[in-house]
Amino acid sequence: MVGTVRKDKREVPREFRVARGSPLCSSKFEFHPPCTLVSYVPKPNKVVILMSTMHNDAIIDADSGDSRKPEVITYYNRTKNGVDS
Structure with missing residues (x-):
């Protein structure tokens, strides 16, 4: 499972x-x-939060260049379908 999480959920730590x-x-x-x-x-005053059961390490995708996106985000962007598209 890989998906976005709304930042107003109480389960999400405040620093996130x-x-x-x-x-x-x-x-x-x-x-x-x-x-x-x-x-x-990704931008000033914007936070993107994702949860994954497939990724167990803090890998930054080398192909994302200066944006230094985590592998979780590039995987999510590559495979999202349905509601998120």
Whole structure:
């Protein structure tokens, strides 16, 4: 399972919801087997949060260049269908 999580959910840690103070293109990872939670800052004051049961490490995709996107996000963008498209 790989999908986005709304940042207003109480289960999401506070430091994952806030973009202030985080540099652009930075990522935060939290591992709680079998799930991985990723917070990514693509723009100022914007946070993208994803949860995955397929990814168990903090790999940054080398093909994403200067945007330094985590592998979880590039996988999600490559395979999203249905509601998210």
